Amino acid sequence: MYDKFRTFSEYMKKESNSLTASMEDYLEMICRLSTKSGYVRLHELADALNVQPPSATKMVQKLADLNLINYEKYGVITLSDEGKSIGENLIKRHNTILELLRTLGIEENNLLEETEKIEHTVSTETLHCFLRFMDFLEQNNDIKEKLTQYMKSKDRLKVD
Amino acid sequence: MYDKFRTFSEYMKKESNSLTASMEDYLEMICRLSTKSGYVRLHELADALNVQPPSATKMVQKLADLNLINYEKYGVITLSDEGKSIGENLIKRHNTILELLRTLGIEENNLLEETEKIEHTVSTETLHCFLRFMDFLEQNNDIKEKLTQYMKSKDRLKVD
DNA sequence: CAAAATTATTAGCCAATCCTAAAATCAAAA
């Protein structure tokens, strides 16, 4: 009857070719931080993700093994071509989710956290649907406006 | 600059009072499976979640420690009042996400998996926004119809 | 250039959740 269900852990176990949620976080952040100067230092990365340096070291070594970044001990972190390409897509995905949540009225205070949690869980197909939904609103600005107004007003039909 | 970011693992670490994603999965499923007879057997639970029995044993023991279920070795699993209440809310949350994703045009094939991944990540506030969005569509059936048509059509504005 | 300060690594630990293999318990049938 319920044979199609899986636990969260099992869904989140990535296939061999793809990245774990944390790997995605690191790569995404490396991508953001390296736009200015072209490289990142380990401690900047650790700071930005609010982890301790040893955690960053470990992950950076993993990403280097996967050839997504270039890194040698005590050195500087730069993105490989593949890493850059993936990282840019991760950032796009992040921005898409963020925009969607904003459209649906999630408060600015919670936007980042909610985005960061959700982004790792959505498939490409789902992401496309989200984009398509926002296209729809772009093409129907009256509806977008009406929706925005509605989401702002406080009273609700159902409470939970 | 990016000091508000966290890694996925850190976001998903629950505060002491709340449940991990996997605990939620188990509790939710126990709730579903026990509606008929009022109880669940361990192997039913393991089957439904596609895990091996030892994994289910361990988790069931944890949930019993938290007084969310009643369980004694080799016995039958029943929900405590608190477990039932939480479980029912988890199912509501599940259904809300599922309905939202369906509205946004996610294919039936992917609906369950996408729902199960996302459900653990959204806050109560976000959930309320989702509900409110669907209220909006209920109250504006013309818009809902137009959106559905739009999501069905294949061509897209942007591709990624 | 040597000492001090900063940055990064290693080593080792923890928690969560899955797994397999083997042992224990329970229930049903001969």
Add this chain to the structure above:
DNA sequence: TTTTGATTTTAGGATTGGCTAATAATTTTG
């Protein structure tokens, strides 16, 4: 009632990604 078969538990292992404490390398400063 004893045997068999199904169910469940225990024991032990793997992976992931955090952490701290101690060490090492690098950079800055006096």
